[in-house]
Amino acid sequence: MPRNEHISLTPSQVRTFIDEGFVKIENAFSTELAEQGRNELWTDIGLSPDEPEKWVQPVVRVGFKSSPPFIEAANTPQLRKAYDQLVGEGRWLAPKGLGTFPIRFPSPESSGDDGWHVDVSFGTDNPDFMEWRANVKSSRRALLMLFLFSDVGPDDAPTMIRKGSHAIIARELLPYGEAGATLRQLSADGYASTEGCEVELATGAAGTVYLCHPFLVHAAQPHRGLRPRFMAQPPLLPKGEFDPTLRPSPVQVAIRQACGQTF
Template sequence: MLDVDRFISDGYLKIESAFDRELGLRCHDQLWRATGLDPADPTSWTESLIRVTAMATPDFTASANTDVLTEAFDVLVGRDGWQPRLGMGTFPLRFPSTAAPPEAGWHVEASFHDAEGPRLSLRSRGRALLMLFLYSDVGPDDAPTAIRVGSHLAVPKVLAEYGSDGAPWMPICEKVVPATENCDVVSATGRIGDVYLCHPFVVHTATAHRGAVPRFMAQPPLEPTGELDLEAEHPSPVAAAVVRGLTP
C-alpha cells in the first residue's frame, strides 16, 4: 500500500520493482544499442552525458504501464486523471567522469510551454508527476538524481502570485531554489525496475558520476487529463500537497 501521507509531506515515493527486472534488462540493452557504444569497452565512453531520444518500443511502453504503476497513478493523481504513456521521453544517460556535469543545477521541472518558453502553473498544467525510471542499477556514486525532501511545499505560494497562465520557468526556479536550500536531500538510488514517483513541484538536480557503470534512467512526465482540482472535497494527493503548501 502506498504511503500517501509521506508523498504529501516529502514529495516523492520509491516504488521498488515497479517493472520486472528482465524487462528492464531488455530496455537496458536497447539503450546501449541506441548509443552506438560498446558496453564492454569503457574507453569508448568519451562523453559524460549522452541523450537518447524517445524510445517507444513495446518493452519501454510495457515498463511504464505495469499494474503496480497504474494503481499508484490512480492513488496519487486520481482515477481517470492521467494519460497512459506510449513509451518514454529523452533519456539522459550518464557515464563515469571526473568532471562535474555542466548542466547540473537545482530546479523544478517546467510542465508546459508557450511561445516565450517553458512555464509552470499552480494547477500544474501538463504534468501530473515527475517520474524517474531506473534502467540500470544506481548506487550513490552512479549519478543518482538528488531530491530535496519536502521542497514541493515551497512552490505553491510562489506560483499563487500568478494567474492560470502560470509563470516563466526560470524566475520560479530563482525563487524556490534558495527557499529550499535547508531541505534534507535524498539520492534516487535503486535497482533496475525501481521507479520514483515525484510531485511535479519537487526541487531536484543531476549529480556527478563517480562510479564505474553507466547510469541509464528516464524521467518522463505523467501527463494529466486536466489541471489539479484544488477545491475538491477529497483532492488527489498531488493536489492535497499543493493545498498544504498554500496553507499559512
C-alpha cells in the same frame, strides 16, 4: 521476495508523497524489461558495455522511446494503481513510452546540466526554454517520474531530491495565478528557498521508480562510479485541467496543504 504487480501504495506511502514530495517503488517493473531497455539504449547511442574506453562524454541523451519494453515498463499494474492513487482514477493518460534518458557515464568532467531545478510544464512552444512555465495547479503535468533502468548506488550519479521542496515551490507559484511563473522567474535565486531541505538520493535496483510531485526540486550530479547509469525522467500527463468538482488527489492535497487554500 517475489514481486507483486498488483500491490497498492500504503496510506503511509501516500502520506509521505504529500509531505515529502515523492514515493519510491521498488520492483515497479521487471529486471528483464530493464535489461531489454538498456540493450536498446546501448544500440541507440552506438556504444557498448564492454568498451569503456569509448565512454568519453559524461552524459549522452536519448529522446522518447516507444518500443514495447518501455511501454510495458511504464504501465505495469502496480504503477497504474499508484498513478490512480496519487493523481486520481481516470485523471491521467497512459504513457505511450518513456523519455528522455540522460545516460550518465563515469567521468571527471562536468556534464553542465547539474543545477537544481523544477520541471516546468507548459508554454513549451517558446524557443527560449527559460520562458517555459508552471502554475500552482500544475497544468499539463501530473507527476515527475524517475525510472531506473540500471542499478544506481550513491556513486552512480543518482538524482538528488530536496525533500519537501514541492511545498515551498507551491507557495512561490501561488501569487502568479493561472498564468504561472517562468523557469527564469522560478530559478532567479537558484532555488535558495529550498536550500534547507534534506537531500535524498534516488538510488535503487533496476526496476525501481520514483513517483514525484511536479514541483519537487531536484538536480543531477557527476558520476563517480564504474558503470553507466540508465534512467528515464518522463512526466505523467493529466487528462485535463484541475476539476474542483472532483475529490482532490494527493498531488492537489499537497499543494493545498502547502498554500493553506482551496482551489
